[in-house]
Amino acid sequence: MQLTSLVARLPYPSRAVQRALAIAAIITQGGIGVTGSIVRVTGSGLGCPTWPQCFEGSMFPVEHPEYETLTQWIEFGNRLLTGVVGIVAALCVLAAWRIQIAHPERKRLVKLAWTMPGGVVAQAVIGGMTVLAGLLWWTVAVHFLVSAMLVWLATLLLHAFNEGDEPPRWRVAESGKTLIVTLVVAMAGLLAAGTTVTGAGPHGGDPDTPRLQAPIETLTFVHGAFLVVYLIVLAVLGLQWLRTGASKRLWRRYTAVWVVALAQGALGSIQYALGVPENLVSLHVLGSAAVIVATAALWCAARDRGPVTSLKPVPADAAPTGAAGSR
Numbered sequence: 640m641q642l643t644s645l646v647a648r649l650p651y652p653s654r655a656v657q658r659a660l661a662i663a664a665i666i667t668q669g670g671i672g673v674t675g676s677i678v679r680v681t682g683s684g685l686g687c688p689t690w691p692q693c694f695e696g697s698m699f700p701v702e703h704p705e706y707e708t709l710t711q712w713i714e715f716g717n718r719l720l721t722g723v724v725g726i727v728a729a730l731c732v733l734a735a736w737r738i739q740i741a742h743p744e745r746k747r748l749v750k751l752a753w754t755m756p757g758g759v760v761a762q763a764v765i766g767g768m769t770v771l772a773g774l775l776w777w778t779v780a781v782h783f784l785v786s787a788m789l790v791w792l793a794t795l796l797l798h799a800f801n802e803g804d805e806p807p808r809w810r811v812a813e814s815g816k817t818l819i820v821t822l823v824v825a826m827a828g829l830l831a832a833g834t835t836v837t838g839a840g841p842h843g844g845d846p847d848t849p850r851l852q853a854p855i856e857t858l859t860f861v862h863g864a865f866l867v868v869y870l871i872v873l874a875v876l877g878l879q880w881l882r883t884g885a886s887k888r889l890w891r892r893y894t895a896v897w898v899v900a901l902a903q904g905a906l907g908s909i910q911y912a913l914g915v916p917e918n919l920v921s922l923h924v925l926g927s928a929a930v931i932v933a934t935a936a937l938w939c940a941a942r943d944r945g946p947v948t949s950l951k952p953v954p955a956d957a958a959p960t961g962a963a964g965s966r
Contacts, residue, residue: 647740664797670720671717681713686714687714689770693714762785775848783837790928826930870901873900
């Protein structure tokens, strides 16, 4: 209750502040995945060989005969960025909490906001396990997939700030709903298959890291097959909307998905043809985040949760005193 009173004294976040915080959450959650890929392609994954300390007895890089200074700072910099992600996540919670104090019905908004710091804690634990496990490929895969999930949730949070909390009502026909759900499932498969290609590829984060013992050509084929399925489902969805009609908002989101998906597919093909150069790996990870954001935005546009009720604060004497007491 005392903490709630303190949060209630904070200025009510304007719509611009709400949007800025949610966009910052998307950028930082996606950005930590990109910096993680830089750690991996530069072989800096064990630049700090212990966790949470960089070396035994030191939180910071130190001169060491077995570890290059540059690789130490690359890995340490990635760990420091986690702090930035955590600050943004905490601000999202405070903004959502402040809104719920004035508008108690905004429970879903607060729950979504709490996934941001919750994800930071989970990623810190998974990151520690990854280092302690010597960067085994499947631990790196889990690390990436959790980041992908957090980018999805951050995009949902952005939309939650600007929509109501009613049960979702689909704006598309039942067949369109099925296609959109299938599209999301295909994207999940695409991302998971991509981690196996990475696991068998040349960039393991450290030269001595064991790689996934599977033919990379086969893994790449499976990864590409998921992309084909994703694009086919997307095309069928568009053909259906040409026949039944769709709002301009849905068409804009749909077009954005096509743009980022085709760009990501082209980048992946070029990356494979050139032998997976380091700089394209990080661009491909950034492209993955863009595909997630675009697909999540389409998902949100296809579902109606009613009008937003918290654009302005209610008068102080009208706000319930214990609206978010348990939080």
